[in-house]
Amino acid sequence: MSPDKFLDFLFAGYAAFWTILFGYLGMIFSRQRRLMREIEDLRQELTGRKG
Amino acid sequence: MRLERLHTAANVATAIAWGAIVWALYMVFHFVPMERTMGNVQRIFYFHVPSAMVSFLAFFICFLASLAYLFTRRRGLDIAAQASAEIGVVFCSVVLITGPIWAKPIWGIWWTWDARLTTTLVLWLIYVAYLMLRAYLPEGSRKANLAAVVGILGFLDVPVVYMSIRWWRTQHPAPVIMGGKGSGLAPPMSQTLRVCMIAMLCLFIALLLRRIVVELLQDEVDHLYREADVAPPERG
Numbered sequence: 522m523s524p525d526k527f528l529d530f531l532f533a534g535y536a537a538f539w540t541i542l543f544g545y546l547g548m549i550f551s552r553q554r555r556l557m558r559e560i561e562d563l564r565q566e567l568t569g570r571k572g
Numbered sequence: 573m574r575l576e577r578l579h580t581a582a583n584v585a586t587a588i589a590w591g592a593i594v595w596a597l598y599m600v601f602h603f604v605p606m607e608r609t610m611g612n613v614q615r616i617f618y619f620h621v622p623s624a625m626v627s628f629l630a631f632f633i634c635f636l637a638s639l640a641y642l643f644t645r646r647r648g649l650d651i652a653a654q655a656s657a658e659i660g661v662v663f664c665s666v667v668l669i670t671g672p673i674w675a676k677p678i679w680g681i682w683w684t685w686d687a688r689l690t691t692t693l694v695l696w697l698i699y700v701a702y703l704m705l706r707a708y709l710p711e712g713s714r715k716a717n718l719a720a721v722v723g724i725l726g727f728l729d730v731p732v733v734y735m736s737i738r739w740w741r742t743q744h745p746a747p748v749i750m751g752g753k754g755s756g757l758a759p760p761m762s763q764t765l766r767v768c769m770i771a772m773l774c775l776f777i778a779l780l781l782r783r784i785v786v787e788l789l790q791d792e793v794d795h796l797y798r799e800a801d802v803a804p805p806e807r808g
Binding site (some may be wrong): 526531533535537538541542545546549552553559560563564566567 | 610611612613615616619620623662665666669670673674676677775779782783785786789790792793796797799800802
């Protein structure tokens with residue numbers, strides 16, 4: 522078996538893994554950032570109301 | 573305080589997972605020799621099989637947490653079940669995509685409706701349905717109860733997927749781990765597979781912790797909206 526045979530499939534297999542992983546990580550981190558921003562804004566609003 | 577500790581644990585687990593993945597990649601692309609009959613494309617196996625194992629583990633955790641939730645009604649267990657199912661779907665997607673990419677050059681076809689492939693697709697669909705149920709039902713205990721029931725029933729497919737290549741004649745290769753007489757891997761291959769399994773397990777733990785942190789942040793946001801007496805915006 523030639524080592525170069527089916528290398529494109531090997532590349533595609535690992536590319537699929539990384540795409541799915543980074544896609545999911547991107548989703549988690551963007552949601553985490555959005556929630557932290559939202560918490561910050563809500564806390565500021567609550568503090569402002571009390572003040 | 574609990575959130576901060578979990579956040580730190582998620583960061584530590586992420587760092588360990590990246591180290592383990594680098595180690596796994598070294599084993600896959602440098603240490604293990606090329607397989608004689610399939611050539612280099614066989615290296616997909618080292619990420620394909622551990623992804624399948626981790627998806628089984630994720631669905632098992634979802635099953636246990638769902639079962640425990642129905643008895644205790646603790647929100648933490650509901651969060652753990654949801655987070656674990658979501659990560660299980662991610663790893664199961666890796667399995668369903670990398671499998672056909674390996675199959676095309678080896679079998680000459682992308683897909684066949686054999687027992688292993690079909691039961692795996694059914695498993696993926698069950699947990700996608702579970703996540704859709706969670707996404708579209710209104711917040712409350714009914715949603716958590718229904719999700720727990722689906723999380724428990726959905727797990728029934730996991731032993732079927734695992735045993736399918738033992739119970740039926742399939743196009744999918746026979747088991748190489750615990751497959752009985754004549755099965756097994758050459759030592760460098762089994763070492764590489766073990767390292768890849770460790771790496772995927774570390775990645776799973778890191779993702780699970782991170783996902784739990786996000787869900788706890790969501791709870792905090794909901795709590796603050798209630799405190800501020802403001803209607804939360806529609807979640808996309």
